[in-house]
Amino acid sequence: MSDLQSLFETAVAESKNLSSRPDNDTLLKIYSLYKQGTSGDASGKRPGMFDMVGRAKFDAWAKLSGTGQEDAMQQYVDLINSLK
Numbered sequence: 001m002s003d004l005q006s007l008f009e010t011a012v013a014e015s016k017n018l019s020s021r022p023d024n025d026t027l028l029k030i031y032s033l034y035k036q037g038t039s040g041d042a043s044g045k046r047p048g049m050f051d052m053v054g055r056a057k058f059d060a061w062a063k064l065s066g067t068g069q070e071d072a073m074q075q076y077v078d079l080i081n082s083l084k
Helices: 002-015 024-039 052-062 069-083
Strands: none
Touching: 002 024, 002 069, 024 052, 024 069
């Protein structure tokens, strides 16, 4: 897993320097794959309806429940590479 971990860490660094800002759906996908890859399945309470951004982020992460952390890391790396 160390190779995947280093690829993931490199992709995280590269995600901060993309040539153009991805659309909101892509940003949610990046966020959710990062959270799934680093923390596993979504945990905690779902944000209330007045926290629309937090709720969207939580929902995107929760959709990945059951996805393995290594799989999420690989998907994250692939997504960031496709955006370069």
